[in-house]
Amino acid sequence: MFVELKDVHYRYQAGEEDILKGVNLEIEKGQFVALVGHTGSGKSTLVQTINGLLRPTSGQVLIEGREIRDWESPIKVRKKVGLVFQYPEHQLFEESVFKDIAFGPKNLGWPEKEITEKVKQAMEFVQLDYEELKDRSPFGLSGGQKRRVAIAGVLAMEPELLILDEPIAGLDPRGRRKLMDRINWLNEEQGITVLLISHRMEDAARRAQKLFVMNQGRIVLSGSPQEIFEQRDELYEIGLEIPPLNEVLWQLRKCGYPVRTDIFTIEDVEEEILRHWRGFRCSKI
């Protein structure tokens, strides 16, 4: 198993309530998984235990079968597990885009030539033009570009697992779609394992192979998006909503139409609804 969490507990201060109350989680290499839960459910705390920024109060975090504590240095773990925080553009600090992206590789002690190569590659990964932007100040870029520079800063370290904490928060619809497509591409074409954190189901639904639903420090549901969306009422109870498309299907079912509820692309849903719309055939408008 690539990443494995066994009964992980975490609390910030002795005497306080646990933020994580026994989390078990497994991620296979090459998977695209998503961690969903509302604000304060412990998602961000959980992922910080995966790259060793937080030490669990009890329980084990294993990367490639080895407990994080037993790795020679924390940097080795952080190279393997790249963590992109929420609003990562707030961490930019260098005078040029190149230097900022090179910060991670430099900390790893790579030679100059390799660093240049990795920076180039990372910028290509997030669709930023190397020649045009490398000498520009990151602070003069647009919001979406800044975020991509920050993500490139993590990608330049060539992580095998990329964790993104709400990567599309605050972007416009086009920026969201483009970034999500790119994350998908990184997973499919570059073979990078991706763990996406979101409080919105629809971000995770279409791309992820597996969903983990968190509530109050525990993983309460896990499975494929299809399986998860079947449990609409349970999700509703813990303050989460299934994507609007699936909600439509659920409402139809409540009205007595035996529609499927385990689909989530707009085309499939359209077809499913029309199939039940007696006496009506779709003549593509």
Add this chain to the structure above:
Amino acid sequence: MLKNITLGQYILRDSLIHNLDPRMKIMITMLIVIGLFFIGSFWGFLVAGAYIITVIAFSHLSWKVVIRGLKPVMFILVFTIVIHLFFTRGGVVLLEWGFLRIESEGLFTGLFMAVRIMLLISLTSLLTLTTSPIQLTDGLEYLLNPFRRFGLPAHELAMMMTIALRFIPTLLEEADKIMKAQQARGADFESGSIFRRAKSLVPLLVPLFLSAFRRADDLAMAMEARCYRGGEGRTRMKELSFLSRDWAALGFSAGFIIIFIIL
């Protein structure tokens, strides 16, 4: 790691000391502090100590909290005693060892100064422990108001203090977040020489300053949007007024000051 820093911490209780008018608390604290510097004997300190113990008892705070406040000045206390031990001359020679010589005057002055510092710190920390930052700045604004005639921007100073205090926890949280983000990129804040460590703070400080400026900008805009334009003509929802308990506290404290100055 930055979570342990507490600054001007306030502990909410419902006690006589908490409910006193902040202006009175500030004035009394100032009077006592001045008084402490006029104390000439250990007997005076004993009375001042008794005063502080009385205040703690009335404030419903635990002793531990006040004693914990002394920890950060432990170094200064030890330093003061050591300096006086070896460098203040006079009195009987208590110990002689090579070129080191401890004389009774040194021991006496060292302890004297240390006790004074301890009393000063516990007294002022009692003020911040029992008065919320907002009350504190409100009180200061009132007290500074008379000096407006001489061009002192009392309201502006108080507002600046309020805002600074309000942003301390926010900025600490922000610093913690940025630190973690840079650590995730392999930054190392904890090892290396002093020079290297200072340099390693750049990736933390640049984003922190940027976000502080951004927040300041947003706040200024939000205040202007609510028609804030300085202290001129501003009224307040809660006017401060002295009650009889405030005058009683002043009388009580003044009595103590007179006694320990005389001793």
